[in-house]
Amino acid sequence: AQESAEVPKQNDVARLRKIVINSLYSHRDVFLRELISNANDALEKLRLTSLTDKEVLSGAEDLNITIKAFKDQDGHGRIIIRDTGIGMTPEELTANLGTLAKSGTSEFLARAESTDTTGTGNLIGAFGLGFYSSFLVADHVYVSSLAAKSSQNPSPTQYVFSSGADESSFEIYPDPHGNTLGRGTEIILVLKDDALEYTDQHKVSDLIDKHSSFSSAFPIYLYTERTEQVPVEVEETKSDDVDEDVAVVEDADEKDTEPKTEAVTVEEWIHVNSQPPIWMRDPKTVTEEEYKTFYQATFKDYEEPLAWHHFSGDSGSGVSFKAIIYVPSHLDDSWWQNPLQTSSKDIRLMVKRVFITSDLGEDALPKWANWVKVVVDAEDLPLNVSREMLQSTRFLKQLRSIILRHILQMLVRIAEDDPEKWAQVQKVYGNVFKLGAVEDVKNRDKLVGLTRFGTNQRDSTSLDEYLENRKKGQKQIFYIADMGSTPEILAKSVFIEKLHARGYEVLLLTDPLDEIFVQNLRLWKKVQFQDVAKAGLRFGDEEMSPEEEKEEQKTLTEQFKPLLDWLKEEAKDVVRDVVISNRLVTSSCAVVADQMGYTGNIERMMSSSQG
Ligand code: ADP
Ligand code: MG
Numbered sequence: 001a002q003e004s005a006e007v008p009k010q011n012d013v014a015r016l017r018k019i020v021i022n023s024l025y026s027h028r029d030v031f032l033r034e035l036i037s038n039a040n041d042a043l044e045k046l047r048l049t050s051l052t053d054k055e056v057l058s059g060a061e062d063l064n065i066t067i068k069a070f071k072d073q074d075g076h077g078r079i080i081i082r083d084t085g086i087g088m089t090p091e092e093l094t095a096n097l098g099t100l101a102k103s104g105t106s107e108f109l110a111r112a113e114s115t116d117t118t119g120t121g122n123l124i125g126a127f128g129l130g131f132y133s134s135f136l137v138a139d140h141v142y143v144s145s146l147a148a149k150s151s152q153n154p155s156p157t158q159y160v161f162s163s164g165a166d167e168s169s170f171e172i173y174p175d176p177h178g179n180t181l182g183r184g185t186e187i188i189l190v191l192k193d194d195a196l197e198y199t200d201q202h203k204v205s206d207l208i209d210k211h212s213s214f215s216s217a218f219p220i221y222l223y224t225e226r227t228e229q230v231p232v233e234v235e236e237t238k239s240d241d242v243d244e245d246v247a248v249v250e251d252a253d254e255k256d257t258e259p260k261t262e263a264v265t266v267e268e269w270i271h272v273n274s275q276p277p278i279w280m281r282d283p284k285t286v287t288e289e290e291y292k293t294f295y296q297a298t299f300k301d302y303e304e305p306l307a308w309h310h311f312s313g314d315s316g317s318g319v320s321f322k323a324i325i326y327v328p329s330h331l332d333d334s335w336w337q338n339p340l341q342t343s344s345k346d347i348r349l350m351v352k353r354v355f356i357t358s359d360l361g362e363d364a365l366p367k368w369a370n371w372v373k374v375v376v377d378a379e380d381l382p383l384n385v386s387r388e389m390l391q392s393t394r395f396l397k398q399l400r401s402i403i404l405r406h407i408l409q410m411l412v413r414i415a416e417d418d419p420e421k422w423a424q425v426q427k428v429y430g431n432v433f434k435l436g437a438v439e440d441v442k443n444r445d446k447l448v449g450l451t452r453f454g455t456n457q458r459d460s461t462s463l464d465e466y467l468e469n470r471k472k473g474q475k476q477i478f479y480i481a482d483m484g485s486t487p488e489i490l491a492k493s494v495f496i497e498k499l500h501a502r503g504y505e506v507l508l509l510t511d512p513l514d515e516i517f518v519q520n521l522r523l524w525k526k527v528q529f530q531d532v533a534k535a536g537l538r539f540g541d542e543e544m545s546p547e548e549e550k551e552e553q554k555t556l557t558e559q560f561k562p563l564l565d566w567l568k569e570e571a572k573d574v575v576r577d578v579v580i581s582n583r584l585v586t587s588s589c590a591v592v593a594d595q596m597g598y599t600g601n602i603e604r605m606m607s608s609s610q611g
Helices: 010-023 030-050 090-098 105-114 117-127 130-136 193-199 201-212 244-253 288-299 333-337 387-392 395-417 419-439 441-450 463-468 487-491 494-501 512-521 546-559 561-570 600-610
Strands: 003-006 065-071 077-083 138-146 159-164 169-174 184-191 220-231 261-271 307-314 320-327 347-351 354-357 373-378 476-481 507-509 527-531
Touching: 030 065, 030 077, 030 130, 030 184, 030 201, 030 354, 065 193, 065 201, 077 193, 090 138, 090 159, 090 169, 130 138, 184 193, 193 201, 201 220, 201 288, 288 307, 288 320, 288 373, 307 395, 320 395, 373 395, 395 419, 395 441, 419 441, 419 512, 441 463, 463 476, 476 494, 476 512, 487 494, 487 507, 507 512, 512 527, 546 561
Parallel strands: 065 220, 347 373, 476 507, 476 527
Antiparallel strands: 003 169, 065 077, 077 184, 138 159, 138 184, 159 169, 220 261, 307 320, 320 373, 347 354
C-alpha cells in the first residue's frame, strides 16, 4: 500500500530548496542542531501530554535521543537520529514535513529572497530552517515515525516519509518493517558524497557539544566505535604444588616475550550531554563561550548577547530557583512599533530541568523590560504544574519582580564597571530607559538613573552627575531641546552662549523622547528642568537679588524704550514682545518662547503634523 502526495506549492518547494542548498552551504552544520532540536521538542511534547494522559508513555520507557553516524559497506554515509518523543501519524508526517504551507514558511521565503546571502547567518537565526536543513547534507531522507498511543489513537502504525533532495514530491507509506520503534521518530539521512565528513564521530560529537548538548534536558547518546588491543587469554599450566616464589621467578625469566594481543571493535553509546545544563552549574565554572552559545541556541539569535547575569534565588514563597537573564545585542524594530505589547515570550520556565512554558501571560514584564531573555529553573514546584496552576500561585508575580530587580542591578553594574559595554547598552537601550522612566512609575527612579544625555561640556552624563557638576547656587537643570538636530549644532545655539561662557552645563536633547522625558519628570532630586529657550531661566550666580534685577531691568527698559518700540513695530507680525535680556553674550538678540508656550521644537512637530 503506497500513497504518494504532491506538494501543494511546487514553486515554493523548488525555490526554498534552491535557497537552502545554494546560499547556506557554508552553514550546513546547522542541520544537526535543527534535527536535535526537533527531537527535543517531540520529547517535550510527549512529557507534557503524559501529564494528562499516561497512556502516551507506553511503548518506550526511556525518553532520549540517539545519534549514529557511519559509512555503510559501500562507502555511503548515513546519519540516523532517533527520538522516543511524541511521534507523528501519517497525517502529521504529511502536514508537518510535506507541506510548505506551514506558518512562517512564506514569510521565510520572502525574507530569504530579499536578503543577500552574506546575511544568511541572521536568517538561520531568525527562522531556523528546521527539517529542510536535512537537504543541506543529504540526497535522500527517510523519516519513520510511530505516534504515541493515546485514547484517541490506541493502536498507531509506523509510517515512513521519504523524499529526495532533487524531488519536489514525497512519499508516505506504512513501514514495511512494522512498528519497530516502540514510539517516536527515526530520521535516516543518506549523505551526499561531499558530506561524508559527517560520518566522522569526532566531528559529530564536536557539533553536538557546541550547539546542542545543553539545549536538551533529555539525554543524547552518540554511537561510537573504536578498536582496542586486548590481551589474548593464554592457557597457563599451573600445578598446585609449585609455590608462589617459584612462579615469580619463572615470570621474570620470560619477561622478554611480548604479551599477545588482538584488535577488537568496541561499540559504545556515549552520553554526550551528561553535564548538568549551564544554569544549574556554579557560574564560576561556566565559560563566556558557553554562556554565548547557550544563548544563541536557546533563543535562536545569531548574534551574541550583550550581557548576562546568572544567579540563584528564592521567590519568597518558598520556591528556590536558578536563572540566567540575557541582554540581546539588538532590539527589533517591531519593539517600537507595538507600544502596547507587554508580554514576553522569552522567559523559559523550567521545573527541575524540564521545560514548562515560555508564556508568563498576565504576569509578563512591563514594556521597557520585555526584550529580556531568561531561563528560569524552579526546584520546588511539582513537575506536573500547569501554566494555569502557576498563575494561581504567587510564584510568577514574585518571579517577575525578581527578574526586574536583577535586570536593573545588572545594568547598574555595567554602567559602573564596564564603560565600553555600557556605551553599547546605551546605543541599543538608551531610549528604552527613558520610555521606562516615563511609564513605569514604580521603577522610575532606578530607570532615570540609567538615562544618559549629551551636554555642552561632555558626551554623556547621568542626571546625578549633572547635579554634582552644578555651579554654586544653580537651582535648575538646564536643557535645550531640538529634535532632529545634533548635539554639535545645539551646543552652538545662541540660547546657551551665556550659560556656556559662565561654565554652566546644559543638556542637549535631540530625541523626541528626551523632551517627553523631561516634561514628564519635571523635577529630578527636587531640581526643576528648565528649557533655556524659554522664559523663566535663572542663573544661580546673579550678583543682584531678583528685586535688584527687576529694578535694573526697569531702568534699562526705559533707557532703551525708543529702540524696543521700534523693534516691536518692525517685528510685530513675528513676535509677541521685545524685551531687554541678560542671557546673551556675543549674539545681539534671540527669539525666545513663552514659559508656558510651545518650544520651537514642539511647534515644529505641530506644524508638520498639520501640514
Ligand atoms: P519547527 O520545528 O520550527 O516547527 P521544523 O521544520 O523543524 O519546524 O519541523 C516541522 C514540524 O515537523 C515540527 O513542528 C513537528 O511538528 C514535526 N517534527 C519534526 N521533527 C519531528 C520529530 N522528531 N518528532 C515529531 N515531530 C517532528
Ligand atoms: Mg524545528
